[in-house]
Amino acid sequence: MSDPWNVYGTTLESRLFLGTARYPSPAIMEEAILRSGAEVVTTSLRRQSPEAQGGKSIWNRISSIGCRVLPNTAGCRSAKDAVTLAQMSREIFETNWIKLEVTGDEYNLQPDPYELVTATEQLIHLGFDVFPYTTEDLVVCQRLHELGCDVIMPWGAPIGTGKGLTNPYALETLRDRLPNTTLLVDAGIGLPSHAAKAMELGIDGVLINTAVATADDPVSMALAMSNAVQAGRLAYLAGPMAQSETAQASTPIVGTPFWHSQPREKASES
């Protein structure tokens, strides 16, 4: 099924974004990305020693795959740090795209909404296409949209927990209240069923890393996630049935044999 979508002016076919961290090896990472069909992968920046040759090996591997790169600002605790890291990312990765992460709490790595909004405003002013990673808070997401974000990335659950969608009601609300904003669920997805559920709710795409990278077989899990995303999307487009509180037979009742009906009296006997 061809179902192209647009992300900051780029047309994509796959609705699965894949992270590049925590794989058993670069070769497995590459195979997982290829198997998933993902067209966008996330990367980051870190201090390197000269001996690491500028992160040459991992970056060569990622860039050779040919995916579009979405750099993140993981690890930043303030808007100032995030803006600086975003500027550095733009130069080395040669893209205006930035997955904006500003952590506010160390325990669950929860995004700081105040610093996030501040950084978003500054980065948009600097010409970035911002993908803000946020909680599912409606008002924060509305504010991000008002600032000019075409894409917003609410979490499903805290990063790396694999708990799935802890607040599906909020995601449904976001979908209803921000109908023209591209929503990507980022973080918390642990199983293909979680990804499918997000897509069934009308979420436009998902970003997954840990659930694929730390599976016993990351390549197979990448394919499973890809299939789940497609299944969920197709289900959303197909229009799910309405739920009912009581059972409703799917097989026609008229003409049921043997055990339900009493013998009908013939007209001549009455």
Next chain:
Amino acid sequence: MRIVVNGDQTEVGSEELIAILQSLEFECDKVVVAVNQQFVAREQWPNYCVRSGDELDILSPIEGG
């Protein structure tokens, strides 16, 4: 002159940013630089001089989620 490079106190023999990067054997085309938490764009490098005590962050691409 002593500066801080990626968190480590470092003695350098030049104040010129490019000379410092080269002396520390960084591959200049594969790194990005911030000085005192401020981004220093590549086009600024030829004229950029570091002061004693400055903190340099020299970053490279890595995998990420």
